[in-house]
Amino acid sequence: DPEGLTATRRIKTVHLISDARTGKGISAIMTAHWPSGYGVIVHTRETQQRLQSILQAAERGDLALTPADVPDIFSATDRLANAAMWLIAHMSYARRFDLTGAALEAEDFKQTPEGHMGGSLNMAVAFAGYLAANALSGHTRAWTLGQGHCVAAIEAINALTGDVSATQRGRYDRSEAGLNALARDFYSYAITPDGRPGVPLGSHVNPNTAGGLSEGGYLGFASLQYVHMPLPGERLVAFLSDGAFEEQRGSDWAPRWWRASDSGFAIPVMVLNGRRIEQRTEISQEGGLDWLVKHLELSGFDPIIVDGHDPLSYAWGILEAEARLAKLVETDGPYPARLPYLIAPCIKGFGFPGAGSNRAHNLPLDGHPHENASARETFNAGARTLFTPPEVLDDAVRTLSVHTAQNRPLESHNALAVRNVASPDLPAPA
16 A cells, blocks of 8 residues: 555545536535535545434534534535635646636746645645534634645635635635735745745745644644643644654653643644655554554544545544543543544545655646646646536635624634733842
């Protein structure tokens, strides 16, 4: 197995599937057909069974949405994830977007593409699932990213939903002009005359990234920090990288640090794509998913395997992990607590040509579309599969924009992002 994910435990999902889009708004098509997915998003039988538990929770009144609303959230999430992946591919390779989905020509592509596409495509699926979990539960969770170079996923979804930072507002949105600015600015290396960044967009999570907490470039630090970050009553989802797993020691002690009395809900999510740049990760070489599950169990975690190609599987996993944490809070132990730990096996770069290859880390195509006709044809074919018509995307964003109705902040204003710790009031030196 080139990804190091054992066949007996691996979630099987096709790379690219044909998408018979109707072009209709979500409200007309989604309720009966959400199990069929959208674009490259496919819901396995196991995931569909798990999602039934969410529908049942809505029937019991345990969610922040009505039973009629939940299938709409499911379908909206699939469409947002698909659109974000389309956007990420363009951010890396293209100079502009065509919102009709038409093929791009040679002059529409960057001469020097850049972008860490593989992990960003994986993270788009994960982050869309995080948004779905928030909408379903009525809680705005904080997030942190161990793989900060995958920031394109965050910036893409923020631009599509309109939840951008103050410095980005008016520059990036889901209009053609806003998306073109996003593509133009990404890896532009623009610098002002006084030596400051010339655009509010970076290669990693940065102060301009709405809701961001940590740069995520020092590999392994997020896995050490996340358990200490949320205070009681706060919720955090920490997206971790298997490529960074081998960098810092000590993350396996998280179950010994967490206490219900002084800790909020901290959910680690391992995006397990088996690759570190063009190399196999230590996890994949040790035995892949099976090895990681055993390692986590020995360290005191409670592993939960989800489908890393499905945003709704992530959403279910986040809600399931919090339900298990809630039981630990009710009983105040026992300690060390068996902390839930999500593992999301996936193919690096899933959803676009070149997925799973050595090239997937940065630029998955064999050649640059600006100068290579074959690469250009491959890009356009991949983008065509990911394309989500603007009216369908607009409906999806409206469906997920339930913050006001649920009386909760936007994800950019999550509790950890807006925390302002006062400086200590120290006595004057004698």
